[in-house]
Each structure stands twice: as structure tokens, then as C-alpha cells.
Amino acid sequence: MVFLSNAINFVAYFLKSMHYPAAESAIMVNNFMGTSFLLTIFGGFISDSFLTRFTTFILFCTIELLGLILLTIQAQYSRLQPAMNRRPSHTQAAILYTGLYAMATGVGGVKAALPAHGADQLDHSNRRLISAFFNWFFFSLCAGGLVAATVMVWIEENRGWNCSFKISAVALGLALCIFTIGFPIYRYKRPSGSPITRIFKVIASAIRNRKASRSEMTEQIASPGATRSNDMFRVLDKALFDDTITAAQVEETKTFLGLLPIFASTIMMNCCLAQLQTFSVQQGIIMNRTINNFKIPTQSLTVFPLTIMLASIPLYERSVHIFERKISAKYNIFRPLKRIGLGLALASGSMAVAAVVESTRRAAAENHVTLSVFWLVWQYLLLGVSDMLTLGGMLEFFYSEAPHSMRSISTALSWCSTSMGYFLSSALVSITNLVSGKFGGEWLGGNDLNHARLDLFYALLCILNFINFLNYIYWAKRY
Numbered sequence: 001m002v003f004l005s006n007a008i009n010f011v012a013y014f015l016k017s018m019h020y021p022a023a024e025s026a027i028m029v030n031n032f033m034g035t036s037f038l039l040t041i042f043g044g045f046i047s048d049s050f051l052t053r054f055t056t057f058i059l060f061c062t063i064e065l066l067g068l069i070l071l072t073i074q075a076q077y078s079r080l081q082p083a084m085n086r087r088p089s090h091t092q093a094a095i096l097y098t099g100l101y102a103m104a105t106g107v108g109g110v111k112a113a114l115p116a117h118g119a120d121q122l123d124h125s126n127r128r129l130i131s132a133f134f135n136w137f138f139f140s141l142c143a144g145g146l147v148a149a150t151v152m153v154w155i156e157e158n159r160g161w162n163c164s165f166k167i168s169a170v171a172l173g174l175a176l177c178i179f180t181i182g183f184p185i186y187r188y189k190r191p192s193g194s195p196i197t198r199i200f201k202v203i204a205s206a207i208r209n210r211k212a213s214r215s216e217m218t219e220q221i222a223s224p225g226a227t228r229s230n231d232m233f234r235v236l237d238k239a240l241f242d243d244t245i246t247a248a249q250v251e252e253t254k255t256f257l258g259l260l261p262i263f264a265s266t267i268m269m270n271c272c273l274a275q276l277q278t279f280s281v282q283q284g285i286i287m288n289r290t291i292n293n294f295k296i297p298t299q300s301l302t303v304f305p306l307t308i309m310l311a312s313i314p315l316y317e318r319s320v321h322i323f324e325r326k327i328s329a330k331y332n333i334f335r336p337l338k339r340i341g342l343g344l345a346l347a348s349g350s351m352a353v354a355a356v357v358e359s360t361r362r363a364a365a366e367n368h369v370t371l372s373v374f375w376l377v378w379q380y381l382l383l384g385v386s387d388m389l390t391l392g393g394m395l396e397f398f399y400s401e402a403p404h405s406m407r408s409i410s411t412a413l414s415w416c417s418t419s420m421g422y423f424l425s426s427a428l429v430s431i432t433n434l435v436s437g438k439f440g441g442e443w444l445g446g447n448d449l450n451h452a453r454l455d456l457f458y459a460l461l462c463i464l465n466f467i468n469f470l471n472y473i474y475w476a477k478r479y
Contacts, residue, residue, distance in 0.1 A: 002068065002168045002175075003107050005148035007033055008277075008302065009156050009164075017075070017161060018096060019082050030422060032104055037419030039108025044116075044409030046109065049194040053117035053408060054186055056109055061176050064106020068172060070099035072165035112412040119399050119407075120189050127400065131320075131336075134395040135313050138388065142309045149302045157297065192405040195252065202253040205239035212238050233257055252403040256410065258479060259398060263413045265472035266340065268465055269347040269390055270421020271428065273383060275354070275461070276305055278425070279444075279454055280376060283358065286365075286449060287373040296373065304377055308384035316388065336397035337476045343390030344472055348465035350382030355458035365450045391418075432457055 010032065014025035047056040074080040074095050082088045088096060115137055122129050156164040233254045239245045281301055289296040357379060361371050394414040402410030433442040436453070443453040 001144035001147045002172045004145045005152035013161055018088055032100055034419045034422040036104040036107040037415045039105055040112040040412035040415040043109030043112030044412035047113045047408035048406055050191050052188045053113040056113040060106045060109020064103050065172050067099045067102025068169045072169050075162045075165050111415045112408050115395055116408045116411045121187050131396050135392050138392045139313045142306050146306045149300050153297055153300050195406045198249050199253045202239045202249055205242040205245050206236045209238040209241040255403050256406055261475035266417045267420040268468040269344050270418045271424045272347045272351055272461055273387055274422050274425035284373050288370045289373045304380040305384040308381050309388045312385050312388045336393045339389050339393035343386045344469045346382050346386035348462055348469055350379050351458050351462035354379040355455045358455040
């Protein structure tokens with residue numbers, strides 16, 4: 001709730017209170033969101049290597065809270081804000097960026113440590129229990145997002161930023177206290193040193209011994225303690241010629257590298273998800289948002305996908321129970337890899353629907369007709385279910401398949417995929433405008449969607465997602 005309530009409204013805060021230009025405000029928010037998710041890798045590294053996941057959460061949640069308190073203080077005192085129509089001074093900008101990226105750092109650590117710590121409390125032999133935990137963990141994220149898009153948006157618009165920052169700080173402090181209460185009863189996974197260091201050591205050793213003969217390698221692999229569980233990276237077995245490398249370290253490296261193609265195949269879906277907070281919101285702004293004399297706030301348009309995600313999780317859980325009783329595990333579509341694949345397929349379908357809806361909206365606008373914002377529900381519905389299937393499946397898959405010593409950093413790959421999706425979305429917009437500009441006119445140029453070709457951009461995303469889906473199938477079958 002705290003993270004999303006600020007992320008949703010930071011553009012308005014930077015624009016109205018800090019007096020940054022609209023384009024710069026949007027870039028600042030994109031950088032904040034992307035950095036927050038990207039830093040989950042750092043948080044996961046700290047959690048696996050040096051601290052317990054409990055300690056990592058406490059540390060990074062405190063950093064996030066301190067950043068939020070700093071932003072609260074800045075919103076409280078007018079002398080820490082720029083004068084009307086003036087950009088922030090160097091000191092004011094320094095306070096803003098310090099608070100902003102302290103929050104981003106804290107969010108990165110929390111998102112890496114919390115889901116892995118929660119799953120550590122469960123019986124790992126019960127895969128269904130692990131899956132259910134990640135589903136309801138995702139449900140709680142969506143519930144917090146729904147509160148952010150409704151209650152917190154209303155508070156920010158009617159009571160001001162100062163009030164909303166104070167509520168966020170109190171809520172985050174309360175969450176930290178609630179989490180800490182469980183200290184005596186939690187299970188703890190002790191850190192086992194830097195897994196990244198071990199991986200690089202194995203790779204470097206394999207490169208040094210790359211000229212070793214196949215007969216020597218076969219003999220080395222057959223030694224006690226060595227295994228051959230992952231043939232995709234069997235070249236790494238040559239690292240066993242180094243007496244300081246163990247078979248367990250080689251297998252740890254193989255397992256982690258085996259997760260990366262699956263991770264890379266999910267980035268394109270998150271690129272589609274980024275459209276919900278950018279172009280879909282811009283579509284909503286120029287559509288009819290009135291219901292019985294009540295006008296839906298622009299920031300609250302995210303209520304649609306959040307509501308759909310919240311509703312889909314209980315339905316999914318119920319469907320799993322029914323399918324598991326009637327269908328063998330071989331044909332169960334709710335296994336993590338199949339679940340992710342279904343989510344990727346829906347992402348491609350959602351972009352096709354989005355292209356049709358935008359084309360219809362543009363045609364109506366040319367005839368001076370304003371369509372209802374509820375036309376966007378179809379793309380929100382498909383992308384919402386897609387996100388539920390993909391992110392939930394990724395959290396379960398990366399946690400369950402990861403080496404025991406790398407569960408935090410592997411779980412963080414799910415959030416890192418979201419970050420890469422945001423950055424890829426920005427790159428695709430720039431490339432699309434660059435190429436289309438050479439053939440008549442930029443598809444996404446200007447500020448008026450009625451004169452843009454957003455429908456063609458959505459169609460492009462549909463095609464790219466379908467190609468990515470085929471790529472995913474290739475790697476999923478090889479895993």
C-alpha cells in the first residue's frame with residue numbers, strides 16, 4: 001500500500017508541489033519504479049550471503065521508512081519546497097532524491113527477503129502449500145494496491161500530500177512492528193556466503209580447464225559426490241578439475257543458470273504490464289469517466305486490474321483443488337511452468353484486444369463520440385489475469401527450483417523481470433517513434449492520442465509477445 005500509493009501519485013507530486021516539467025516527472029517516476037524492482041537483486045544478494053532474511057527485512061524496511069519520513073518532512077515545511085513556478089534548489093532536490101531512493105532501496109530489500117522468508121516457514125515437501133502461499137502473498141499485494149488506488153488517492157487529492165505521507169509512514173512503521181512480533185517463532189535460514197562469488201569461481205574454473213579431454217572429464221564427473229543433473233550446462237563440469245571446486249558448487253551454478261532463460265522470457269510480458277500505468281491511463285483520461293455524476297480519478301483507473309487480480313486468485317485456488325482431484329500431475333496446467341506460459345499467452349491476447357479497442361476509440365473520436373472508460377476493462381481483465389498467473393508462477397518456480405543458498409536472489413528475479421519490463425517499454429517507445437518517424441510520422445508522438453497510432457503500437461506488442469511466447473515454450477521444454 002505504501003509503495004503503490006506513492007508510485008501512483010508521484011507524478012502529480014513532482015508536477016504540482018516540486019514544479020518539475022511533466023515529461024521529467026514521468027521519467028523520475030519510471031526511474032523510481034525501475035530502480036525499486038531492480039534493487040531486489042541487491043536485496044536478495046545481501047539476504048543469501050550475509051544476513052538472515054528476517055534481518056534483511058528489518059534493515060531494508062527501516063531504510064524505506066527513513067526515506068518516507070524524509071519526504072514527509074519535506075512535504076510538511078514549505079521552505080523545503082520550491083517557490084511557485086520555480087524548480088527545486090540543489091538542497092531541495094537533494095532532499096527529494098535522498099528520500100526517494102532510500103525508499104527505492106528499502107523496497108528492493110523488502111521485496112527480495114519477505115516472500116522467501118515467508119516460504120521458509122512452510123514444509124518444502126508440500127509443493128501445493130508453497131504455491132498457495134505465493135498466491136495469497138500476491139493477493140495481499142493487490143489488496144494493498146487497491147487501498148492505495150482508492151483511499152490513499154482520495155486522501156492525497158482532498159487532504160494533501162502532507163497527510164498522505166504521514167499515514168504512509170505510520171502504516172509502514174506498524175507493518176514493521178507486526179513483522180517483528182514473530183521473532184521468537186520464525187524459522188531462520190542462515191546465510192552461507194556469497195553465492196555469486198561461487199558461481200563466478202565455477203565459471204572461471206571451467207574456462208581455465210576448457211581444453212581438458214572428454215575422457216578426463218568423464219573420469220572427474222564419476223568421482224564421489226559429483227552429479228550430472230543438468231546436461232544443458234555440462235561444460236561446467238570441467239570446473240571440477242580445480243580441487244577448490246566441489247560438485248555441489250557446480251550443480252548450484254547449473255541450477256541458477258538454468259533459471260535465467262525462463263526469467264528472460266517473462267520480461268516482454270512485464271513490458272505489456274507497464275502500459276497499464278502509462279498509455280492505458282492516458283486513454284482513460286480522454287474517455288468518459290463519469291458514473292452517475294461521479295468522475296473516476298485518473299489515478300484510480302488501476303482499480304480495474306487490481307480488482308480483477310483480487311477476484312482471480314480465489315477462483316484460481318478453487319480451480320486448482322478441482323483439477324488436482326480429477327487430473328494427473330502430467331496434464332495439470334497449474335504447474336508453475338505451464339502457469340507462466342498461460343500468462344504469457346494471455347499477455348499477447350490482451351495486446352490484440354487493446355489494439356482493437358484503441359482503434360475503435362480513435363474512430364469514435366473522429367466522429368466526435370467519447371467512449372466509456374469501461375471499454376478498457378477487457379485489456380485490464382486479460383492483463384490482470386496474465387499478471388496473476390505469471391508473477392505468482394514465477395515466485396513459486398524460482399523459489400522452488402533455486403539452490404537452497406540462493407532462494408532470496410532467485411525469488412528477486414521475479415521483481416527484476418518487472419523492472420526490465422519498465423525499461424524495455426521505454427526503449428520500445430523510443431525505437432518505435434524513431435523508426436515510424438522515418439516513414440511518415442511518429443506513432444506515439446505529441447500529447448494527443450487522437451492523432452497518434454497507439455493501436456499500431458499495441459499490435460506491435462502483440463506480435464513481439466507471441467514471438468516471445470514461442471521462445472518461452474522452447475526453453476520451458478528444455479528445462
